[in-house]
Amino acid sequence: MQLEAALKELYGFSSFRSGQKEIITDLLSGHDVLGMLPTGTGKTLIYQMAAHLLKGRALIISPLVSLMEDQVDQFKQAGFKRTIALNSFLDQSEKQSILKRIQDYQFVFVSPEIIQNSYIRSILLSVSWSLFVVDEAHCISQWGHEFRPFYLELADMKKAMGDPICLALTATATHKVQNDILHHLDMKNAEIHIHSVNRPNISIFVECFDDYDQKVGRAVNLVQQLKGPGIIYTNTRNAAELLVKRFQDHEIEGVAFYHGGMNADERLLVQKQFLESQLNIIVCTNAFGMGINKSDIRFVIHFHTPSTIEGYIQEIGRAGRDTEPSAAVLLYHPADLEIPYHFIDQELPDSVQVDYLFSDHIQLRGNTYAEKLKLVGLSETGQRFMEYHLKKAGVLHKENLDVHEKNALISKIKFTIESRKADKIESLKAIEKWATNNECKRSGLLKYFGEPVPEPNSMCCGHCETGLSHFYGKQASFNTSYELWEDELKRLLRQEVYN
């Protein structure tokens, strides 16, 4: 009952969502916890409350630097003002002024890479921590869909911090991935809370097209009819902009694109407009859509098929956080997966690049492997991947290796790359099969995670004859227009009242 009282006081809610209370109770009694809770069911509340009740400090590892600032905004708005993100957007003097006051912060967000910096690490270690939170913990597993090598270093950090209570959170992890998380984070006697990935209030629809123009037409049609607010995911920035243009040509109001190529100030305006319901629809790329935390999103449309089932689940999880009925619509076209296929090829180094890195080519000579890496011209992910493996082999700061050691390492790395690629292609095939087969869509997703088939539900999915028309409705419009700028300036600064 005490916890409910705290919940009421902190958030004004009168009851917990499924899983929250149990995990907080375990944390408060000193247990490590692995929590798998579906997207959109309030994972943040768990560590906010736990840290608050432990009267301690929490270090939160988060994989996406671009999202950290969104999280910090959300913490501050929820009343947790002593929150900060340490990331690459800060310049040296800003970093220093934050680090100098580190003891004043209660929640510190960091990327797994930034805590490798020995200076930052030493400052972080100079204060005490009650909670070590690993968000998106599936990134630790080679078998996860978003493997991040430096997640494997987190157990060391945790140990150096004096083993605070550890909370590993994920929305999507198969059994294999769950075991990897426990093992790599060195969580002993952890309490494990696995909840279904199922979100019963989201109805799932897949529509297949073999004509691109028809698909665009359908997107226009859906956006005209579905009740917002809504999110539309695309594969590329360009597709997001083109789609918005098409909507505007059809006089659809309150729609904007949102992606990583935009000026940061402008992007932030779009995000805040959407949160304040000045915009009805956002068209975004997958990476940036993750930062949008709005509880009343009524539909999520995938204009392109995402590259993994895990990613798809996370993305549709943006809808219906308020538990009201919502729709997820995938517009499948066989060409959708060409870009992800291509991406898999580009993301990790190919064998020519690996050979080049270990060659004694004149351009590389006299550099350590850490420096050579920067000269090879790898993708960001590729560079991170290689850096990790060179570090693990203990050769990152060497300039050369003897032939045997070198050849062994080359073949090991190439093997790892090939199996990662094969794995990703497997994932693509899985979602392709799921999208195109003629089965209950919800059961298909749950089977992938090894969960039992759910009870029949009248709002299940397109296959189970739920109609999209349930989700049609008039748009709520939010009018912010005005006639004269002088009047608006008066309103903003509340002048009419005092004059």
Next chain:
Amino acid sequence: MLTGKKTAQSLSDSQWFGIERYYAAFKGMAHDTFTESIESLINEEYMKESEDHVYTLTEKGEQLLVRENDRLSFLNHLNGLKYASIESTCWQAITLYVQALSNALYGHFNYSPVVRDFSVIQKVKSVFPKSESERKIQAEKLYRELSRVLLEHDNQIADLFVKKLSGYNRIGSTFEQLSRIKGMSQEETVLRFRAMLHAFIHKIASEKMNFPMLHSLIGSFTEAPALTRSASLTFKMLNNNKPLEEIMIVRNLKLSTLEDHLVEIAREVQDFPITPYISDTEFLKVKEYYSKTNETKLRPFKDAFPHLSYFQIRLVLAKEGGKHATGSSA
């Protein structure tokens, strides 16, 4: 020069050709877009290529400029070289302050800020009025000051500015949205807004007594020498008597970058002493050669003073010409 690349070359060229107002006029413009624009101007016979890479206006082009003179008069407010490096910080401080104050005036303290820059947030916090009565006073002052500046501009431009502001119950518009409302290209919308902002900053800086409220917000940015962020950090460390070697190590800079910073500082900061890097006698010799020849290319200097480094020559020219020949050694 148009994209505002802070190379020593583009900085000095913009002054040498007297086109510094257009410095950074098209931030982020792709090279292809630039080439395409030139090509289309030639195709439509507004311009012709008189020799390789030298273009002149045709009569048709001259007429176009005369015809469009009124519409383009806003460009006179643009002052890219002076303000491109601080305009965004100034704008962020103003918009965040207005947003915070507006929400507070309506008793709404849990708004979601439209600016995330750490230094700007610190600035706004440091001047933000703590009590309700203070906030009312500040709001009135701010209203008067903002109206006063905005009334000096075309109604449409003042409207752009206000639409871009955020406050209680409204998040500001993006340029994409504004350009649709105004039926203008996005490039023109941005340029009009920035020209207005430059005039705004200039007004506040030159009449600070008349705009105490706005000056308290942006004065610290406008009064600092117009250095790139990185160079200003170097400048700060130099002022704290940090040796060059330490600056290079702490900030992880290459020697050539550090030298670019010093040249930039020498140009922008009147009393910055360059004697630690070049002796007085050498300084005077180079200076004399410069005033005799009015040479602007580095090569002839290097030929005349083979024992000096390009860096030393650039320093003298930055200090002396201010205007010219601070070109990089490359």
